[in-house]
Amino acid sequence: MKLKFLKQSAEQRREMILNGSIPRSLFMLALPTLMMGVVQSMMPLTDGLFINNVAGTLVASAVTYCQPILNMAVALSQGLGAAAMAMIGQTNGRGETEEAKHISTQVMVFAFVLGLCLVPVLVLVSFPVSAHVTPEISRNVFLYIALNAAVLPFSFLESIYNAIKNSSGKPEATLVRMLMMLTLKILFNCIFIVWLRLGIVGCVLASLGANVIVSVWMYFELFVLKSEDKLELHGFHFDRGILRQLIHIGIPSMISSVMLQIGFFLINNEVQKYGAVVLNGQGIANNITNICFNLPSAFGAAVTTMVSMNIGAGQAKHARRCMWVGCLFSMITAVLIIAIVVPLSPYLTVLFTREKEVLFIANHALHIYTYSVVGFGVCMVEQGAFIGLGRTKVPMVIGFLRIWALRYVFILCTESVLSFYSVFWGNLFSNYVAAVISTLLIMHVEWKSMLDDGSAPPRRHRSLLHLPKH
Template identity: 60%
Template sequence: MNFNFLRQNTEQRRDLILNGPISSTLFLLSFPTLMMGLVQSIMPVMDGIFINNLIGTIGASAITYSGPIINMMIALAQGLSVAGMALMGQMNGRGNYKGVKHVSTQIVVFAFLIGCITAPILYLLAYPVSSNVDAQIAHDVFLYLALNSLVLPFSFLESIYNAIKNASGKPEATFIRMVIMLILKIIFNVVFIIVFPLGLVGSVMSSLLSNILICLWMFYELFIKKGEDRLTLKGFKFDTKVLLKLITIGIPSMLSSLMLNLGFFLINNETEKYGPIVLTGQGIANNITSVCFNLPSAFGSAVTTMVSMNIGAGQSAKAKKTCFQACLVSAATAAILIAIVLPLSSSLTTLFTNEQEVLTVANRSLNIYIYSVIGFGVCMVQQGAFIGLGRTRLPLVISLLRIWLLRYLFILATERVLGFYSVFWGNLFSNYAAAIISTIIILRTKWVSAISLKENKSNTTKPASVV
């Protein structure tokens, strides 16, 4: 690992992406994201160990059930994040650093505002959602959703910070943020779940305080720390042209994330009717396999950066080659992870609980679920390429196919025969089918900027600081 890479400025990083060898650049850009994926995977594992062992099966199942609902709210931030990466990445490719700063400031302020507006919506949703679940987990579902509305605005800011850094080819910054977040979460989990046994409330308090401190650090990094990428709020006013472009580009990704998590919510509804034990077992399997899903898909962010910059610089052949090399690397990474985790699966699940009924569900589910990682990783890399091209509608279509048509319908069709295990067989089937469909589409895709094509068709011109 060449650590001089970490000291490069934006211009040097751009030169590396545009002129350096694909394989080494891909690994250099992906390494921080891979490490971040590892940290992201450890975080739910640590949370799961605290929650399952100290809060219990009821609280753990409530958290598993509530996760997709919270993520539906965060879908807005993810859509803006994806749009920002595509737009800022192509601007970086053209060397328009002033424009990148302008867009960065706009998206930070706008995202925080939207997060504040969305927070009370999540609180209000807690009432109808909790009234339509198993009575055993209803109270905890309400409590978890209502309290997480306080965390929402900070989650929005973190998504945008990741977009700004990734679009500049500096994913190591997002890795540092996740490491700090993990450390804070562990400390606050000990304080609010062990020292002060506050249960589910303590779990949310841990997240809230961790997010507040992280956002203070991010504000310093973006607006106070001296450097060429420093942003400023002096004389700030909303630029409607930039915001409309971000929203237009981001809407497909927002819908993709929203529909994806709505699908997960409906799948949870199918699982929830079997009771808290099954839902908890599913949550444990998800926590353990998160490392296997996060690491292969981490190459997708690097591909977005490399494709967007190369497309912005007119290097379409290199952008295409980057995508296909990343698909092979992602598939190989997934296969290695499966070979490592699978023999350890029964030992890993016992870290979360000693309840035999929960362990039986978790172990069997994990042994089905984990094989879908290869297809998922390839699909995520190709979606990263589509985003880099500015073709954000294609990930929406693929996500809808993967969750709704391929997975949810599979579950409904096989549930009578497979029971709740249809959820995991559906995951296996849908991830590989989606990867095949995505590969067919990308082989037929023109490697040109969809953003530039839209601008040319509308015959509009933008100031140099915006486009």
């Protein structure tokens, strides 16, 4: 069954999503994304293992502190990717495959140009940021941010590649990319961090080398390899209509993603004042829980694909059922993760460091973070449904509430009592409250496409597989 799924054409995949069993379709779409979530989480995990065990606590603390800043820039591409998934998914749902490929090309080129424009911005940002941290990590913070600017355009390409493949119902393609990335990152970490002992510079060189090679491979697959999904650059010029719609839909998602990362940055600011030990302990917990959070939230991408295609085909009730089944799958996955990770936490954290003070912080943070996975997974699946509907402003509001109005305010209000533990408990509190809010909103939303503001009547799906041959 799995092999047949991988060999399906775009129309067969579309037929499965629109008319097949919801649990089966959701599982088949989510399985590659689940696997990709594991692989994607393994990258910071393996980076953390190399950095903590070879480069030391100060370098590891600097990397932990810088990650939200770099993610602010990457968040722009993720916002574009969310908009692209809605546009391409609904276009595929209507059976307009050539138009879907045209949109894909437009978004891919636009994202790469935007990534290039942000390179000097990120370099400039490194100066004030490094000046406002503790002296022990200041130099490493500057180097890590400034040098990572070179990686940014390639990260943009990868985000859009994921969006194109997911919106076409082919998430297994993103898994292949992530496996390549993980393998290359481990190889380059061995070369630049372990063998050459380049420290923070080696961390960046490993990322740059892996991203460049993977981007070349993506270009070959999308624009050179002959297939039904091949994109064309010949005679390319920007389509203002598509870009206008992309930006209109993407801005809320971009703002949402950036605001989330700003929130994480401010939270790291609250942590870093307690010193490198606490910051590193939190970073180790984050590296491990990345897997925990990515697995239940992986159903969100599958739900976006299924909702967008079904809405494009005029099947609102089917789209709604897809979302609820996705929430159920996400909760089951989250409970299984809690049952596995919590008992194993002391054995996992010791892989990163032998420093007792760091381990003490990491173990406590890991326990609290892991219990918040259920709420996070439900929230991400429901946000995936909103994106599939083209209602990208709703995830922006929920994201703002989750990080700013709930988590950051919780930290500020309880820090005097809980100290740095307020950060860990704030994570749990905000994820569950956000899940409740998003559930209430999704229960009262009107299930129709917002890409045309509801002015155009939905087109009922008619399978191309059953059309007469000409």
